[in-house]
Amino acid sequence: MCVNSCLGFTGPFTKLEVCPYCGEKRYEDVDVNDSSRRNRKDGKPRKQFCTIPIGPQLQALWRSPRGAQSMSYRRKCTERVLRELQENEGVKVSPYEDFFDGSEYIEKVIRGDVGENDIFLVL
Numbered sequence: 001m002c003v004n005s006c007l008g009f010t011g012p013f014t015k016l017e018v019c020p021y022c023g024e025k026r027y028e029d030v031d032v033n034d035s036s037r038r039n040r041k042d043g044k045p046r047k048q049f050c051t052i053p054i055g056p057q058l059q060a061l062w063r064s065p066r067g068a069q070s071m072s073y074r075r076k077c078t079e080r081v082l083r084e085l086q087e088n089e090g091v092k093v094s095p096y097e098d099f100f101d102g103s104e105y106i107e108k109v110i111r112g113d114v115g116e117n118d119i120f121l122v123l
C-alpha cells in the first residue's frame with residue numbers, strides 16, 4: 001500500500017511504482033549491488049496492509065460457547081422489541097437504544113427477511 005495510506009497497489013494500481021495521489025514511491029530503494037534485488041518487482045514494499053476476510057471472522061464468533069452466547073444478543077433484543085410492540089398495540093414506548101429498536105429493522109423482521117441466526121454487520 002502507499003506509505004501514506006492513499007491506496008493499495010491492487011487491481012488497476014498493481015503495476016504502479018509510485019502513488020498516483022501523493023507521488024510516494026511504492027518500494028524501498030533497491031541496492032544496485034545486491035544482485036538478488038536488482039529487479040524492481042523484488043523490492044521491499046515501503047508499507048503493507050494485511051486483511052482477514054470478514055466471513056471467517058464472523059464464523060469464528062460461533063466457535064466458543066461464550067461467543068455463541070454473545071451472538072444471541074440481536075435475537076434477544078429483537079424478541080424484547082417485538083414483545084413490547086405486541087403489548088402496546090404496535091407502539092414503541094421504551095427509549096431507542098440500538099438499531100433493533102428502529103422501524104426499518106423491525107419491519108424486516110416481521111416480513112421474515114431476517115432469520116433467527118442471521119448476523120447484522122453494521123459499518
Ligand SMILES: [Zn+2]
Binds near residue numbers: 004023
Ligand atoms: Zn499516496
